[in-house]
Amino acid sequence: MTAVTTTCGARCRAMSIVLALVAGGLLGAGLLVSGMTQPAKVVGFLDVTRGWDPSLAFVMGGAVIVYAVAFRLIQRGRKDPWFDVKFHLPTRRDLDGSLLIGAALFGIGWGLGGLCPGPGLVAAAAGSTTGLAFAGAMIVGMLAQHLTAKK
């Protein structure tokens, strides 16, 4: 634990872990409720040419509304998070080839399998063969990217 500093004792560290677990659990539950763990629904949303199912647009809509408001309230109200000395927010604003190619590849994989990373992990934990195959392959793909990345 490097990020949590001396002001955080054992109980505080335990609480920080519990709350990270709760955040992950709530996110996973949200994915299950929303329909993002149903590949047929995802493909039906992405493919606008065959009886388009727009419902998943409401997932992003609902999430962005809540997070956009919360983000501003938290940023305005606090100079640091509960369990760290500072916020760790991305600061880059430049567009580069890696961003574009990486996002393009991700979209191809998402449209092909109907799963993105979060739902893939949730489906794997649910014991779905598809989820396990997808999540295992995804981790291999991540490792491959790390090994080929220019430092």
Next chain:
Amino acid sequence: MPSSWLFALAGGAMIGGAAALLLLTHGRIAGISGVLGSLLPPGAAPDRGWRLAFIGGLLAAGLIGAAVAPTAVGASVRTLPVVIVAGLIVGFGTRLGSGCTSGHGVCGLSRLSPRSMVAVATFMTTGAITAMIAGGVS
């Protein structure tokens, strides 16, 4: 309004709330590919505790979900080899492009990040084209 829209909206609000909780408590962006990828070598992040807990919570939701709502995880639309190819591309692409639906989508769009807006427009476009070509179920 169809009930699937309400479920989508409610699930989305839960996702946004979860991401806000991680920001408030740990000051971090709730990007699944980023958190998972930062646990993998080489160059794994030193502060593994919250990352493992966050991914653990996600997995716990899947385990519990399978018990209480078995139909929430849908059947595959592709054969297993195609699913594996999709997983490989998603893993490689999300790390190269620094994010996925959660990090670039939910968090990045909310923060009005130009990189995330471009990333979302890009993956929505290639996702739509791929789904169109690959078809509904194959």
